[in-house]
Amino acid sequence: MTEQRKIIHIDMDAFYASVEQRDFPVYRGKPLIVGGSPEGRGGVVATASYEARKFGIRSAMPAKTAQRLCPDAIFVPPRFAVYKAVSKQIRAIFSRYTDVVEPLSLDEAYLDVTHDKQGVGSAIAIARLIKQAIYDELQLTASAGVSVNKFVAKVASDLQKPDGLTFIGPSKIETFMESLPVDKFFGVGKITAAKMKSMGLYTGADLKRITEAELVRHFGKSGRFYYQIVRGKDDREVQPYRETKSISVEDTFPEDLVSVAAMRSALAVLTEKLETRLQRAQLKGRTVTIKFKFHDFTIMTRSQTLTVLVDDYDRIFSVVTHLLDQAILQDRRIRLLGVGISNFSLPAKSGGGQTMGGQLRLF
DSSP states (O other): OOOOOOEEEEEESSHHHHHHHHHOGGGTTSOEEEESOSSTTOOBEEEEOHHHHTTTOOTTOBHHHHHHHOTTOEEEOOOHHHHHHHHHHHHHHHTTTOSOEEEEETTEEEEEOTTOTTOOOOHHHHHHHHHHHHHHHHSOOEEEEEESSHHHHHHHHTTTOSSOEEEOOGGGHHHHHHHSBGGGSTTOOHHHHHHHHHTTOOBHHHHHTSOHHHHHHHHTTHHHHHHHHTTTOOOOOOOSOOOOSEEEEEEEEEEEEOSHHHHHHHHHHHHHHHHHHHHHHTOEEEEEEEEEEETTSOEEEEEEEEEEEEOSHHHHHHHHHHHHHHSOOTTOOEEEEEEEEEEEEOOGGGTTTOOOOSOOSOO
């Protein structure tokens, strides 16, 4: 009999903003926005403190909109070097309990604690210990979801934010998924949720009544995933090491981007995330790609191949901004942007010149 997995999803609470409030007491208790400035053509919100979120401010929102919602909001530029250093400290805490850690970004990760290093045994107890260590050592809070698969743990971590811990055991998963509103399904964005609701699909129970073939017909290959997950089935493993052909990050915006300045701000945040993933994987690539998805769901990509291998923010973002400037957008509204890199070789210290197979988080 296959041993049942114990999966924890840790998600830091308003990570960038919380670090700023920790480091600068003057920001505490105030609506703080980390991201681009609302001045000029305006930037994009990277994250917002919980005080700012009360006004409806959220990540990827144009800074001008955020300022309109909360005129008293404080805007600060991101300090990515600091966030990366704190993220490293958080992962050191994870490593006390398991080596099977799959970071998704600077502020969240999956942990498989089926066989934990300290012999605690209980995934709930481990999640509590990790949360307490993060608070005691870093003066930050995290929320945790605990279950037997990645999807349910991910959804659970968002249910009691901030500083929450939610356990959904095997016997409760199907009931939980049936009661879950469709817009709470991880991976179901605003547009997909609206389409589901237009079809009379408001909860997991509604989705469960639809055949797999119908879901695929309406939602493409994602329909197969919805069919499985609403039944509590997710066999994906926590993957600490993955050979890659391409690494990319993307974001769908709650409001379409129309200005180049807003796109540039959003691409800056995505490039920072891409740099983190590249350096974590110890990979450098030659081909930089940006992806545009327009409001009508049509997609355009633009790429540039360099003569040198790159993995750093400055050089990647230089290419990204060049590709953005060269793109003919014709005032079209952008609902999604992505940044990726491919054409890898291993770093010199690992025997550079060899290409790697496999795939990670493709567009």
